[in-house]
Amino acid sequence: MPAGILSLGRYIPDTIVTNKDLENRMDTSDEWIRTRTGIEERRYASDEIDTSDMAYSAAKEAMERAGVKPEEIGLILVATVTPDKPFPTVSCMIQDRLGAKNAAAMDISAACSGFMYGVITAKQFVESGAYKYVLVVGVEKLTKITNFEDRNTAVLFGDGAGAAVVGNVSEGKGILSFELGADGSGGNELYQDGPYLYMNGREVFKFAVRQMGESAEAVIAEAGLTKEEIDFLVPHQANIRIMESSRQRLNLPVEKMSKTIQRYGNTSAASIPISLYEDIEEGRVKDGDTIVLVGFGGGLTWGAICMVW
Numbered sequence: 001m002p003a004g005i006l007s008l009g010r011y012i013p014d015t016i017v018t019n020k021d022l023e024n025r026m027d028t029s030d031e032w033i034r035t036r037t038g039i040e041e042r043r044y045a046s047d048e049i050d051t052s053d054m055a056y057s058a059a060k061e062a063m064e065r066a067g068v069k070p071e072e073i074g075l076i077l078v079a080t081v082t083p084d085k086p087f088p089t090v091s092c093m094i095q096d097r098l099g100a101k102n103a104a105a106m107d108i109s110a111a112c113s114g115f116m117y118g119v120i121t122a123k124q125f126v127e128s129g130a131y132k133y134v135l136v137v138g139v140e141k142l143t144k145i146t147n148f149e150d151r152n153t154a155v156l157f158g159d160g161a162g163a164a165v166v167g168n169v170s171e172g173k174g175i176l177s178f179e180l181g182a183d184g185s186g187g188n189e190l191y192q193d194g195p196y197l198y199m200n201g202r203e204v205f206k207f208a209v210r211q212m213g214e215s216a217e218a219v220i221a222e223a224g225l226t227k228e229e230i231d232f233l234v235p236h237q238a239n240i241r242i243m244e245s246s247r248q249r250l251n252l253p254v255e256k257m258s259k260t261i262q263r264y265g266n267t268s269a270a271s272i273p274i275s276l277y278e279d280i281e282e283g284r285v286k287d288g289d290t291i292v293l294v295g296f297g298g299g300l301t302w303g304a305i306c307m308v309w
């Protein structure tokens with residue numbers, strides 16, 4: 001039986017930080033941020049809320065929605081580059097809090113592509129019959145590694161979490177095809193050194209435009225489909241201009257692409273599950289729709305999925 005996403009959950013911090021708020025903190029403008037990135041506001045988690053707290057909340061919601069009990073989970077995969085601490089992993093921390101006593105647990109480090117790496121890994125374990133349910137979380141407290149003296153990066157990021165329960169679905173549904181990739185030679189374009197994240201925005205931009213388009217087309221072809229058969233696109237929410245180029249390459253109208261960047265900024269590994277959650281909740285993605293999820297990030301890494309919801 002094929003594997004697919006059974007349910008989703010998310011956690012969005014309460015504190016809203018607008019572009020105007022950032023104007024008071026650094027030499028930037030609402031106009032620059034809106035036109036260059038599409039971001040209007042983002043959420044920051046408070047000091048009391050760490051990565052594992054956000055991951056726990058999103059995971060709990062996804063499990064409740066799937067009707068899966070904690071002890072039924074066989075594996076927990078948490079995609080993050082901002083864990084509470086190097087170890088124990090966030091996945092072990094939430095395994096205990098959820099009471100998922102039969103689950104193995106590990107974190108995945110693939111930056112913004114982390115959720116894609118997680119879901120595609122989960123698919124292998126489910127389809128092989130090793131585990132009935134795998135919990136996948138994409139979570140990031142990027143404000144922990146944001147340098148508020150660097151306007152090139154500080155305006156882009158936000159905090160949040162998204163989670164999915166992956167399990168068997170009926171024939172004709174679930175994940176039809178996937179692509180994962182990495183190019184370590186681009187490691188110096190986007191990295192963390194010491195406390196802060198550094199990025200060569202222009203190079204990452206060029207890479208993202210090319211890779212998102214190529215990967216989306218590759219998974220559609222691999223699934224034996226044409227672009228015309230795709231109902232919806234969920235791209236990683238890093239920059240509206242990158243997202244728009246992927247949408248145009250698939251010839252999809254504006255309303256057929258996920259767009260949460262204006263409210264949450266770039267939440268890295270959390271952006272795709274948070275967006276998909278809202279698209280399903282708000283009826284943009286409907287039962288039986290064929291959708292493409294595509295992400296890219298530090299590493300450099302990328303991942304795409306073509307699936308039927």
Ligand code: ACO
Binds near residue numbers: 036037199242296
């Ligand atoms: N406010 C005002 N001006 C700014 C700001 C700011 N926040 N940031 C940069 N500028 C200035 C620059 O200093 C530059 O000025 P100059 O021409 O005098 O030197 C000017 O704006 C233009 O800068 P560019 O870098 O050319 O701007 P660009 O249009 O490329 O946009 C951006 C920059 C938004 C960062 C873009 O390159 C981008 O989105 N890149 C991709 C980033 C990304 O997607 N990262 C995702 C991965 S993140 C992860 O994996 C954790």
